[in-house]
Amino acid sequence: MLKEVQAYVQRIAEVISEVIGLDVTIVDKNSIRIAGTGSFAKQIGKRSPIGSAINIVRERGERISIFEPGKEDTCKKCKMFNNCKSSARMISPILVSGKVEGFLVMDALDQEQRKRLILAEANYLNFISQMSDLIANKLALNVTISKLSAIINAVHEGIVAIDETGTITSWNEYATMALNAPDEYLEGKKVWEIFKLNLSSINHVLEYGQDIVHIEIKSVDALGASTYIGDVHPIFSQEKIIGALLVFREMKEVHKLYSRYLSGGSDFAFDGLIGDSSTMKALKEKALRVAKSNSTVLIRGESGTGKELLARAIHSASARKKGPFIVINCGAIPETLLESELFGYEEGAFTGAKKGGRPGKFELANGGTLFLDEIGDMPLHLQ
Numbered sequence: 001m002l003k004e005v006q007a008y009v010q011r012i013a014e015v016i017s018e019v020i021g022l023d024v025t026i027v028d029k030n031s032i033r034i035a036g037t038g039s040f041a042k043q044i045g046k047r048s049p050i051g052s053a054i055n056i057v058r059e060r061g062e063r064i065s066i067f068e069p070g071k072e073d074t075c076k077k078c079k080m081f082n083n084c085k086s087s088a089r090m091i092s093p094i095l096v097s098g099k100v101e102g103f104l105v106m107d108a109l110d111q112e113q114r115k116r117l118i119l120a121e122a123n124y125l126n127f128i129s130q131m132s133d134l135i136a137n138k139l140a141l142n143v144t145i146s147k148l149s150a151i152i153n154a155v156h157e158g159i160v161a162i163d164e165t166g167t168i169t170s171w172n173e174y175a176t177m178a179l180n181a182p183d184e185y186l187e188g189k190k191v192w193e194i195f196k197l198n199l200s201s202i203n204h205v206l207e208y209g210q211d212i213v214h215i216e217i218k219s220v221d222a223l224g225a226s227t228y229i230g231d232v233h234p235i236f237s238q239e240k241i242i243g244a245l246l247v248f249r250e251m252k253e254v255h256k257l258y259s260r261y262l263s264g265g266s267d268f269a270f271d272g273l274i275g276d277s278s279t280m281k282a283l284k285e286k287a288l289r290v291a292k293s294n295s296t297v298l299i300r301g302e303s304g305t306g307k308e309l310l311a312r313a314i315h316s317a318s319a320r321k322k323g324p325f326i327v328i329n330c331g332a333i334p335e336t337l338l339e340s341e342l343f344g345y346e347e348g349a350f351t352g353a354k355k356g357g358r359p360g361k362f363e364l365a366n367g368g369t370l371f372l373d374e375i376g377d378m379p380l381h382l383q
Contacts, residue, residue: 010035063092087114209234268312291317315369323368331377
């Protein structure tokens with residue numbers, strides 16, 4: 001864990017050393033030196049002596065002072081017991097969530113430094129504890145960031161963060177996949193260099209802090225001009241707007257989810273059709289053969305005889321079973337609206353058309369099955 005922030009802990013070690021005039025080393029939980037100053041600088045990456053007082057701190061989880069190195073009981077198991085160059089030493093554990101993740105060590109290398117440590121022991125112990133906590137907080141923050149990153153990357157939506165100038169500052173993995181753009185392409189770009197956006201809407205979010213939801217956006221031509229549905233949310237820090245989040249999903253994914261919702265559970269097998277008569281067996285066999293083809297199927301029968309169940313069974317046995325099963329009651333749709341219901345429409349196509357348009361049932365059923373129920377009730381020219 002300390003290795004991940006090695007540059008940071010090295011700076012901490014250097015600052016401590018400059019402030020108190022002692023050599024400082026920072027050791028991880030495996031006894032590997034991660035940072036160091038003075039005589040410890042050349043030992044970075046090496047293991048601390050076997051049996052050193054660090055092991056006692058590891059066991060106790062609390063700081064210790066050693067003013068007689070090589071003579072105290074804490075030093076007896078140390079490999080350097082008879083050859084210790086330290087005149088005095090203080091060791092503080094670096095604790096993260098109650099677990100020892102490393103050690104902060106301050107060393108006095110002459111009698112003058114040793115005397116200073118002894119005379120101001122309480123002050124030095126308090127200082128080394130605070131510095132250990134500072135490092136521990138950095139480690140805990142890194143853990144939190146890693147967890148948040150994992151959560152954000154697990155979200156099946158694109159997330160792009162921008163600062164108050166519209167510059168992209170961060171994004172999740174789904175965003176790069178949906179945009180088909182590598183990290184280096186997004187880094188430092190203005191959001192309008194990636195998306196065709198209404199800039200007044202973005203400025204409205206950044207200025208007034210109000211969400212904008214369910215807007216249709218497109219990527220720039222260089223990225224394929226793909227269509228997405230998205231929201232824009234402000235980012236606040238200390239009650240000040242510092243940027244915004246653009247959360248988006250590919251339109252085709254939205255259509256797929258909508259289609260699945262409309263399908264109402266299309267997983268229905270032929271075994272669910274009750275009946276063992278020769279007629280029913282022949283019907284199932286014929287339907288099963290048809291299910292293996294891409295042919296359009298006409299199912300005839302009186303109302304309430306299970307035409308839709310048979311259609312669902314055919315769908316579930318076909319190569320399209322993973323696609324949506326969309327049902328439309330043709331007899332319930334006015335003749336004037338049937339075309340827009342089946343094929344959809346663009347925004348502004350007619351009076352009352354929904355903003356952003358609406359996909360037709362054929363588009364929603366793409367890759368699956370469209371069941372035109374009560375098609376016999378439609379006018380002949382529409383059939």
